[in-house]
Amino acid sequence: xxxxxxxxxxxxxxxxxxxxxxxxxxxxxxxxxxxxxxxxxxxxxxxxxxxxxxxxxxxxxxxxxxxxxxxxxxxxxxxxxxxxxxxxxxxxxxxxxxxxxxxxxxxx
Amino acid sequence: xxxxxxxxxxxxxxxxxxxxxxxxxxxxxxxxxxxxxxxxxxxxxxxxxxxxxxxxxxxxxxxxxxxxxxxxxxxxxxxxxxxxxxxxxxxxxxxxxxxxxxxxxxxxxxxxxxxx
Numbered sequence: 001x002x003x004x005x006x007x008x009x010x011x012x013x014x015x016x017x018x019x020x021x022x023x024x025x026x027x028x029x030x031x032x033x034x035x036x037x038x039x040x041x042x043x044x045x046x047x048x049x050x051x052x053x054x055x056x057x058x059x060x061x062x063x064x065x066x067x068x069x070x071x072x073x074x075x076x077x078x079x080x081x082x083x084x085x086x087x088x089x090x091x092x093x094x095x096x097x098x099x100x101x102x103x104x105x106x107x108x
Numbered sequence: 109x110x111x112x113x114x115x116x117x118x119x120x121x122x123x124x125x126x127x128x129x130x131x132x133x134x135x136x137x138x139x140x141x142x143x144x145x146x147x148x149x150x151x152x153x154x155x156x157x158x159x160x161x162x163x164x165x166x167x168x169x170x171x172x173x174x175x176x177x178x179x180x181x182x183x184x185x186x187x188x189x190x191x192x193x194x195x196x197x198x199x200x201x202x203x204x205x206x207x208x209x210x211x212x213x214x215x216x217x218x219x220x221x222x223x224x
């Protein structure tokens with residue numbers, strides 16, 4: 001079967017660093033995606049990992065370990081606008097399957 | 109370039125009715141995927157269409173169906189609506205099909221369905 005787990009909610013302070021973890025079990029693996037979704041809006045693409053290691057894009061970084069079925073999204077220098085849900089998604093042999101999302105609240 | 113457009117944005121139906129939702133993908137995108145989003149379940153995959161053919165299907169009952177037209181526009185239909193069908197239905201387009209390795213999805217704003 002296919003399963004993606006990530007924490008339901010997290011809180012952090014403006015300016016801090018937060019790490020959102022994602023573990024997965026899928027049939028086949030063709031990449032892991034992170035999406036950001038603000039309340040009432042469409043999800044938007046943040047990052048894509050298909051090989052092990054760290055991908056850095058500005059304040060956001062994403063890490064993948066295929067052998068452990070594990071990824072994390074690292075957000076640095078948090079801003080109030082980073083308050084959103086972060087969705088981990090894995091493309092198996094065919095479909096792109098999403099986790100339930102982690103709701104991040106950033107406080108001043 | 110225009111994004112993914114979904115219509116209608118909001119609609120209210122009663123149990124037993126049927127509903128049709130429409131999605132226009134980004135120009136040049138040939139793949140359209142549909143997802144149901146609810147607070148407890150997150151994004152649940154419904155189906156994916158590529159060049160008018162259903163490529164993949166999620167674990168939803170036969171009441172949920174869809175199609176894609178030659179211009180890549182897609183529709184999904186839900187018949188005999190149930191209270192539990194109340195959700196945000198998101199459409200996403202991409203260049204390639206499900207097996208396309210870098211298939212980043214571009215989402216529309218969604219159609220919020222309320223079933224009374």
